[in-house]
Amino acid sequence: MxxxxxxxxxxxxxxxxxxxxxxxxxxxxxxxxxxxxxxxxxxxxxxxxxxxxxxxxxxxxxxxxxxxxxxxxxxxxxxxxxxxxxxxxxxxxxxxxxxxxxxGLLDPADWIALPIGPSWHEDPQSDRRPALLRSTFAVTAPIVRARLYITAHGLYRAEINNQRVGDDELAPGWTSYSHRLRVYTYDVTALLREGSNAIGVTLADGWFRGRVGFHGGHSNLYGTQTALLAQVRVDLADGTHIVHGTGPEWSCAPGPIMRTNLLEGESFDARETQNGWSTPGFAESWEPAAPREIDLHTLTAPDGPPVRCVEERSPAAVRSCGGGRFVIDFGQNLVGRLRIEVDGISGHEITIRHAEVLDAEGELYTRPLRGAYSIDRYILDDSGVQQWEPAFTIHGFRYAELSGWPDNLPIDGRVVARVIHTDMARTGWFSSSDEDLNRLHENVVWSMRGNFVDLPTDCPQRDERLGWTGDIQIFAPTAGYLFDCAGLLASWLRDVAAEQQPDGTVPWYVPVIPGGDQWTPPRPGAGWGDAAVIVPAALYAHFGDTDILRRQYPSARAWSDLQARLAGDNHVWDTSYQLGDWLDPSAPPDDPANGMTDPNLVATAYFARSAAILADFEIELDSAERRLLRERANLARKGFRSRYLSAPGTLTSDSQAAYAIAIVFGLFDQDELAIAGDNLARLVRAADYHLTTGFLGTPTLLDALTLGGHIEVAYALLRQRSVPSWLYPVTMGATTIWERWDSMLPDGSVNPGDMTSFNHFAFGSVADWMHRTVAGMAPLSPGWTRIRFRPGYESGLDAASAVHQTPLGRAEISWQRSGTTITATVVVPVGAVGAFEGPKGETTRLTSGTHQMFVDAA
Incomplete structure (x- = not known):
């Protein structure tokens, strides 16, 4: 063969x-x-x-x-x-x-283009109207190949000869602009022709200059002027080439987008459209473009795929409210925007509002959006049937309200939701005989999709949408199961290193924005700053990329050094402001950091955890440095035990989060593990098999019960359906993961807290355990070269399965229960070795290929 x-x-x-x-x-x-x-x-x-x-x-x-x-x-x-x-x-x-x-273009010297922008005066505090910029150039021989290299301070959308360039959205994305600005490359060979050609670009504020962050958002975070840098190279059949770039010969004019903002939405007046503006024959009386500044040394190529529309969803239900107003349910909380097809009289306005949930009267409930208005407006011209979709905004929503819709025009077939996120390849799937668990897993997938829009954000709908370090630190292991997110997270980690403070402080969110006295200037926070160590390690585990470890090592080491200095001679980190086990159920709605677990215990545990991970980074380090890191990890562990163990296996904080974190982080000795596991199981039973953990405790909870000898309690906790639990939102109709366990209360009302998102991936970290333990497939070595297969014998389920597209190929486990017999089908990809584990720990070595296993699980 x-x-x-x-x-x-x-x-x-x-x-x-x-x-x-x-x-x-x-x-x-x-x-x-x-x-x-x-x-x-x-x-x-x-x-x-x-x-x-x-x-x-x-x-x-x-x-x-x-x-x-x-x-x-x-x-x-x-x-x-x-x-x-x-x-x-x-x-x-x-x-x-x-x-x-x-x-792409790898050196600043490759650019002949000069940055440009609109020439008119813009009020830096107002909503700026995106500019159109255009130019023409001649192609003098048959074309062999043509490329467009383009970036912006702001967001761009390019056209050549009246045809759109590419299909990506929100380019060039959001990076630490003073350090890194992405340049995208497009194959435009098919758009050009011999003779005269025109290129046009719409330039909008985006993250660079638009409103971003808390309290309705902050404008002009990175500058007061947008800028465009674009260069076309055309290779000709005669062996020559043409290079045409932005510069003083370009012209500009206001476009038909009257305003656009990521938080507020977009307004488009079709009467302002200048038809043919990106064609060579367009007769213009535009102003010359103005010069701008972009540091060519910040230009960088993308590390992963761009943002795209990856799916369209038709309405699941439409309710007419009379007077041209409709409320549409798309059946899924998603991130994107609507595309409408409409006909009407010139000057008529269609308004689109968005929300994740409805109130008791069936109207859009927008309080959780805070200062993100999420309203799109379209004003018709007299051209007949018109199709429109916003270009430079996205919303988090399940429901949309259309106002001003023509009475005689059906909704069906004319309104679709366009799902938008980074175009990552799907790599992981899970299913089981419990449909609620399947829906929970699907909710995790949708929350990851909605919050992986160019970078990993906390939420996609309200006035925040930031790259919170703590959220992705706890979710990265799960993310690696679900999608090929290595490129996106590798790019984001570059920004983490760029934004890190000289003393090693990792900001709460990256890229950094001014967000109020609580968050700026950045202060060191356990569980959040640890993303500098834990996210690279998680990527290494799934993708086997030592270059990410090597590149991020200086950032990770600087963070660990800072932790060691803050912990001092007693190796206990108890001197900083901490968020602790953020959003545990006992915390008041208006004080989510005020939970039941000592935040200094959590901080010291994370100090020990990051020190241990850093000491095991699979990169070349000299022996003295390796010894220092291992000694630091040992001292941090001793410091934790000295301060926070009140007796063998017993902690000073008697909480689920405290025990879960300490067990999973290896802070108990082996002979104490059973006692610690008993303590944790006791607390779960005392809570009637409900969890009492927040952001940092939740990802460790089921693993801690498993390691502590109480996997049956872990399964009972997973199956819990009343609040607080993973399945409670499923019983309430959730289609994504909520920020709070009770974002919606049992009576259907919305949690009164100021932070109430219905799309946060943090608590979705449970999907990691579902893949590893319920279905029973996990990597034993980086890059999935060794794989553990262990069906969920104790789950009580009739069947479960998981599939993962590893770097080596497809791995799979599928098992069914018949009486006391488990029949499992296992696929080991070529290049990997499998280890199939029985219910008592006995192991069978599996070579690559498909294997059928029969196990008596009595």
Missing amino acids: SVTPFAPSIEHHRVPLGIGERNPRLSWSIRSAPKGWVQKSFEIEAVVEGRRRTASVEGSSSTLVEWPFAPLTSSQRALVRVRVQGADENAPGRWSARTVLET
């Missing part, structure tokens, strides 16, 4: 166009192979500028394999394929299909 790989992937790019790596790493998985087949060697071929190069390498690695050729240069294209050879084969198998990769 000839073993053939799939076409190789490049770094963490979904489409490797405009990449920034001069030496891009390659990964591949095997299409099919005999059971137990093992790669012995591989060959890589790259065709660069017509020159074929090959490299033969001995080894079994197929994940993030180093580039074996000369470094690539700017705008260089390579066609890459691989073939592999097994240990018992005399010749390599067939070549894979080719992957085409292409670098």
